[in-house]
Amino acid sequence: MNQLSTIPQFVWRIADVIVGGVFIYAGAIKVLDPVQFANDIDNYKILPWTIGVGLAFYLPWLEIFCGLALILRLLYLGGLSILTALLAVFLGATIAAKIRGLDITCGCFGHASQHWNFSVHLALDLLLLVALISLLLRSERVFRSA
Amino acid sequence: MVRQVLIVAALAFVPGLGQAIYFRDKVSWQSPVPASEMVTVAQARAWGGNAIWVDARPDNEFARDHVPGALSLNEDRWNELLPQFLAAWSQEKKVVVYCSSQSCNASREVARRLRNEAQLKNVFVLEGGWEEWLRTNR
Numbered sequence: 001m002n003q004l005s006t007i008p009q010f011v012w013r014i015a016d017v018i019v020g021g022v023f024i025y026a027g028a029i030k031v032l033d034p035v036q037f038a039n040d041i042d043n044y045k046i047l048p049w050t051i052g053v054g055l056a057f058y059l060p061w062l063e064i065f066c067g068l069a070l071i072l073r074l075l076y077l078g079g080l081s082i083l084t085a086l087l088a089v090f091l092g093a094t095i096a097a098k099i100r101g102l103d104i105t106c107g108c109f110g111h112a113s114q115h116w117n118f119s120v121h122l123a124l125d126l127l128l129l130v131a132l133i134s135l136l137l138r139s140e141r142v143f144r145s146a
Numbered sequence: 147m148v149r150q151v152l153i154v155a156a157l158a159f160v161p162g163l164g165q166a167i168y169f170r171d172k173v174s175w176q177s178p179v180p181a182s183e184m185v186t187v188a189q190a191r192a193w194g195g196n197a198i199w200v201d202a203r204p205d206n207e208f209a210r211d212h213v214p215g216a217l218s219l220n221e222d223r224w225n226e227l228l229p230q231f232l233a234a235w236s237q238e239k240k241v242v243v244y245c246s247s248q249s250c251n252a253s254r255e256v257a258r259r260l261r262n263e264a265q266l267k268n269v270f271v272l273e274g275g276w277e278e279w280l281r282t283n284r
Contacts, residue, residue: 034173035172042251043251050175050176057169060162062155064158069154079150082154
């Protein structure tokens, strides 16, 4: 925790913009093809189709708004918390699907990610999760000291 | 923080709802495949010789048993099997794709690729798949 406070402010801002940008990009790609995203969600075989379709319309916008919250620093903690929770759930679902032997396409970054293998997905998601948790820890610290 | 979470969640709901209304005719909320692209075993059988049956299951399942006359076309060997299928296909025929059961994805994917990549029309997914075919043909 103390190590986080030694990192200069501008580095945190860059991290905000990069992480926020990644989620805006991921959300925008899925907004363009919600039917494909509904199929991607269905491939996990966790939720009924109807709920998957609802999520396919909702989650991409949630990613975009949370990404904007990070970049604009408006409703910052809210956006950060949602993204951290979303990514944690997604990682759990991906690992569970792999264990169950499902051949899934996560659809996280549309067709760009279609041919990534499981290790690449996992590495990228873990990296994003670490970044989000670091931002969350740091912002809580700032919030408490204010 | 909870208040912020609720505000962001509510804000995202608005365009999501708008998009769901805009796409209301493009996606079915009941089934992954629109009703117009599904076919029952009885309907497909009624097409008789006008139908080409396509087995989208893996090779080993196809080898074990399949709908009589069905051609194997799965995603594992797509490039290899597609020419064989196209050689048997003709424009007036209806294509009935099936996989193992109601919940499998392979038939949907193969049907989608036949429509989008091979530019075929009259491609249908069999309701209930191989399990349903077996049940109605016992």
